[in-house]
Amino acid sequence: MTTRILLLSFYYPPDLAAFRVEAMVEALLAHPGGEVQIDLLTTHPNRYATSYTADSADPQRPGLCITRIALPRHANNFCDQAWGFTAYARGVRQAIKGKAYDLILASSSRLMTAALAATIAHTRKTALYLDIRDIFVDVLPELFPGIRGKVLARLFAVVERLTINQASRVNLVSPGFLAYFVERYPHKTFSTFTNGVDDAFFKPPLPQGPARAPTDRLKIVYAGNIGAGQGLEKIIPPLAQRLADSACFSVIGHGGTLQKLRDELQRLQITNVELIAPRPRSQLIDDYQEADVLFLHLNTFQAFLKVVPSKLFEYAATGKPILAGLAGYPKHFATTHIANASVFTPADLEAAIAALARLKLEPTDRSAFIRDYARTTIQQRMAVDILGTR
Numbered sequence: 154m155t156t157r158i159l160l161l162s163f164y165y166p167p168d169l170a171a172f173r174v175e176a177m178v179e180a181l182l183a184h185p186g187g188e189v190q191i192d193l194l195t196t197h198p199n200r201y202a203t204s205y206t207a208d209s210a211d212p213q214r215p216g217l218c219i220t221r222i223a224l225p226r227h228a229n230n231f232c233d234q235a236w237g238f239t240a241y242a243r244g245v246r247q248a249i250k251g252k253a254y255d256l257i258l259a260s261s262s263r264l265m266t267a268a269l270a271a272t273i274a275h276t277r278k279t280a281l282y283l284d285i286r287d288i289f290v291d292v293l294p295e296l297f298p299g300i301r302g303k304v305l306a307r308l309f310a311v312v313e314r315l316t317i318n319q320a321s322r323v324n325l326v327s328p329g330f331l332a333y334f335v336e337r338y339p340h341k342t343f344s345t346f347t348n349g350v351d352d353a354f355f356k357p358p359l360p361q362g363p364a365r366a367p368t369d370r371l372k373i374v375y376a377g378n379i380g381a382g383q384g385l386e387k388i389i390p391p392l393a394q395r396l397a398d399s400a401c402f403s404v405i406g407h408g409g410t411l412q413k414l415r416d417e418l419q420r421l422q423i424t425n426v427e428l429i430a431p432r433p434r435s436q437l438i439d440d441y442q443e444a445d446v447l448f449l450h451l452n453t454f455q456a457f458l459k460v461v462p463s464k465l466f467e468y469a470a471t472g473k474p475i476l477a478g479l480a481g482y483p484k485h486f487a488t489t490h491i492a493n494a495s496v497f498t499p500a501d502l503e504a505a506i507a508a509l510a511r512l513k514l515e516p517t518d519r520s521a522f523i524r525d526y527a528r529t530t531i532q533q534r535m536a537v538d539i540l541g542t543r
Contacts, residue, residue, distance in 0.1 A: 329482030
């Protein structure tokens with residue numbers, strides 16, 4: 154008997170930061186417990202305004218039907234994102250008219266995709282499985298200081314409560330989320346299938362670049378989103394200024410605070426930081442190979458004391474030294490599980506300098522980490538959990 158699944162994910166490859174959902178789909182299709190038919194409703198690539206396309210096509214394959222919903226162009230600010238999600242929700246409701254499902258599945262970071270799925274599940278009295286990738290309510294008061302943030306947090310707390318209570322099962326992408334959700338929803342049982350290392354980094358092992366001469370400047374690479382969550386403008390300009398004679402930085406990505414970072418670099422007249430547009434993953438691997446150190450940073454928000462950045466898994470698989478501004482649970486995770494990862498207090502220049510000095514500037518064998526956190530294996534276990542939802 155075929156299990157009919159409606160899967161909602163705002164992003165899906167070739168859009169960036171959607172590889173978790175792609176691996177989830179592959180695991181569900183490959184599960185030996187019976188046939189599945191997945192209707193995946195997503196958007197055209199739109200993670201950044203510069204990457205927006207309205208004509209992406211997906212190859213047809215048995216068991217998977219991908220419907221991409223067109224969004225208005227955006228500038229990656231909060232209002233534009235809200236308007237874009239409204240278009241997505243409208244497109245989802247149109248696409249599912251007249252269709253029946255056995256299970257609704259949603260992977261959600263900013264809560265609203267999960268809330269949309271919960272509304273559909275409630276209306277249709279269908280089982281709901283949620284994959285929660287962030288605690289949106291937690292970050293709002295710091296993202297919008299003052300009364301606006303407090304009002305938004307209270308509003309979205311209601312949305313969160315209705316959404317989580319509707320779910321048959323809930324997965325949390327970080328074990329650091331457990332305390333928050335267990336306290337608020339003690340009647341729910343939560344799983345913690347985390348992010349992991351993708352096959353691109355797992356098989357074959359990532360080759361190392363040429364050996365670095367002692368007199369060469371360090372090449373420090375950051376790759377990922379450049380937004381309020383990362384707070385790069387707080388640390389990269391002063392760090393680059395302090396290391397002007399000994400290091401150069403490549404910052405690869407885009408996001409809502411890119412202009413803040415650019416402005417701060419110009420204000421300090423920094424010349425050893427190169428800002429590079431987002432690249433496909435195949436090119437990123439080349440950048441990682443050429444790096445001496447991989448850089449990661451989360452902002453000083455209290456909400457980020459609970460997350461585990463997906464980039465950590467990618468960085469760890471390279472075997473490169475990792476310099477990371479982390480606190481709370483992500484700090485614990487990095488220092489416990491990732492060899493040669495040196496952690497400093499976010500936005501603390503002196504701590505970053507000291508952490509860099511502690512790094513061993515040489516490749517590190519992290520084969521055990523790669524084996525333990527292979528995304529394929531994690532998603533295979535998660536597929537069993539998803540298909541057991543009723």
